[in-house]
Amino acid sequence: MTKLSEIDLGSALLSTFILIGFIATAFVFVRLTIIGINYLKVNFSKEEGQNKEKKENEIETKGF
Structure with a gap:
């Protein structure tokens, strides 16, 4: 009987x-x-920030 309780433990x-x-x-997967x-x-x-800056610079250079 002691072996059975050891197996259960x-x-x-x-x-x-x-x-x-x-x-x-x-x-770990969630992290x-x-x-x-x-x-x-x-x-x-x-x-997006770099593209916005480039677009703003292009817009500013186009014009008078």
Whole structure:
């Protein structure tokens, strides 16, 4: 009977650590997604800012 309780304890610990691993993996994916989205926002806003400056300069040079 003691072996059965040891197996149950080991199984419970293993299941707990597997669950913790899944939660940690999900947290990493969410974190990487947030970092990727912020990276894209920063890069596109810089490109739009550079394009706006170029367009404004072109508009200013055209004219009298």
